[in-house]
Amino acid sequence: KEKLIEIKDLKRYFKIDRKNILKAVDGLTFDIFKGETFGLVGESGCGKSTAGRTIMGLYQATGGEVVFKGASVHEKKSKKELKELTRRMQMIFQDPYASLNPRMTVKDIIAEGIDIHGLAKTKEEREERVLELLETVGLNADHGNRYPHEFSGGQRQRIGIARALAVNPDFIVADEPISALDVSIQAQVVNLLQELQHERGLTYLFIAHDLSMVKHISDRVGVMYLGNMVEIATSEELYEDPLHPYTKALLSAIPIPDPQVERSRERIILEGDVPSPINPPSGCPFRTRCPMAMEICSQVKPDFIEHKKDHWVACHLFEGKN
Numbered sequence: 001k002e003k004l005i006e007i008k009d010l011k012r013y014f015k016i017d018r019k020n021i022l023k024a025v026d027g028l029t030f031d032i033f034k035g036e037t038f039g040l041v042g043e044s045g046c047g048k049s050t051a052g053r054t055i056m057g058l059y060q061a062t063g064g065e066v067v068f069k070g071a072s073v074h075e076k077k078s079k080k081e082l083k084e085l086t087r088r089m090q091m092i093f094q095d096p097y098a099s100l101n102p103r104m105t106v107k108d109i110i111a112e113g114i115d116i117h118g119l120a121k122t123k124e125e126r127e128e129r130v131l132e133l134l135e136t137v138g139l140n141a142d143h144g145n146r147y148p149h150e151f152s153g154g155q156r157q158r159i160g161i162a163r164a165l166a167v168n169p170d171f172i173v174a175d176e177p178i179s180a181l182d183v184s185i186q187a188q189v190v191n192l193l194q195e196l197q198h199e200r201g202l203t204y205l206f207i208a209h210d211l212s213m214v215k216h217i218s219d220r221v222g223v224m225y226l227g228n229m230v231e232i233a234t235s236e237e238l239y240e241d242p243l244h245p246y247t248k249a250l251l252s253a254i255p256i257p258d259p260q261v262e263r264s265r266e267r268i269i270l271e272g273d274v275p276s277p278i279n280p281p282s283g284c285p286f287r288t289r290c291p292m293a294m295e296i297c298s299q300v301k302p303d304f305i306e307h308k309k310d311h312w313v314a315c316h317l318f319e320g321k322n
C-alpha cells in the first residue's frame with residue numbers, strides 16, 4: 001500500500017484568551033493510503049473538521065506535520081508550490097449552499113478553479129471541460145447557466161463535487177458531505193463519490209459524525225474523541241471487533257434491523273457529556289465517561305499502539321498485551 005499522506009503528531013490549538021487554549025486536534029498520527037477512503041468519525045466538536053482542514057493546510061499546524069506525496073504541507077512554500085498543493089487537495093462541504101457563491105452561475109463556479117490554475121487554453125476548451133464535469137456529476141449544460149438557489153440539496157452537492165473535480169485533485173476531504181441530505185439522496189451522492197474514486201483513482205478523507213454512515217464507503221475508519229484518535233482499523237475489523245470503549249459505545253448505539261438481535265444485545269450508555277476541549281481531562285481524554293476507567297487512566301495518557309495487525313488503539317486496557 002502506497003502512502004499518499006503521512007500525518008505525524010498533528011496538533012491544532014486555538015488560543016481563546018490569555019489563559020485558555022482550545023485543543024481541537026491534539027496529536028494525530030496516521031497514514032492515508034493512495035486510492036482509499038479513510039472514514040473519520042466522532043461526535044460534533046471532537047475536532048474532525050479541524051483535522052481535515054489542518055491536513056489540507058487550510059489551517060496552520062500548531063505542532064507535528066503532514067507529508068503529502070513526500071513534501072511537507074505546512075512548510076513555507078513558493079507561491080507556485082502553494083498553488084499546486086491547493087489544486088491537488090480539494091474539499092467538499094456539508095452545506096454546499098454556504099460554499100457556492102449565490103451570484104455566480106454554476107458554470108462559472110465550476111470554471112473558477114480551471115481559470116485560477118490555467119487548465120484550459122481557450123474559451124472553447126473551458127466550456128467543454130465544464131460541460132464534461134456537469135455530465136460527470138449527473139447534471140447537464142442547461143444547469144450550468146443557472147444559479148445555486150435554483151437547485152435541491154443533492155444537486156448542490158453535485159455542483160460542489162464538480163467544482164472540486166475541476167482541478168484534477170488527488171485527494172478530497174469530504175466534510176460530512178451527506179449529513180444534511182435526505183436519506184434517499186445520501187446513497188446517490190455516496191455512489192457518485194465511489195464511481196469517481198474508481199474512475200479517477202481519488203483518495204478520500206470522509207468525515208462523518210455517525211459510524212453507520214462511513215461503514216460502507218470506508219476502507220479504513222478512524223474514531224476521534226476530544227481531539228485525539230482513539231482507534232483505527234479496517235472497516236470490517238472495526239465493526240466486528242471494536243477495541244476502544246468509546247468505539248464500542250458508538251457501535252452499540254447503532255440500531256440493528258433484525259429485532260431479535262436488537263433485543264438481545266447490550267447497549268452501552270455513556271454518562272455525561274463530552275468534556276470541553278479547553279483544558280481537557282488529564283491522562284486518557286475519555287476517562288470521565290469510560291465505564292472501564294482505572295486508576296492509571298487519570299494519570300497517564302495512553303499511547304496509540306498497533307494492538308493487532310493494522311488495528312490501532314489508544315487505551316491502557318491493551319497496553320503490553322499485543
Ligand code: SF4
Nearest residue numbers: 284287290297315316
Ligand atoms: Fe477507558 Fe482507561 Fe482505556 Fe481511557 S485508557 S478508554 S479511561 S480504560
Ligand code: MG
Nearest residue numbers: 045048049176
Ligand atoms: Mg464538523
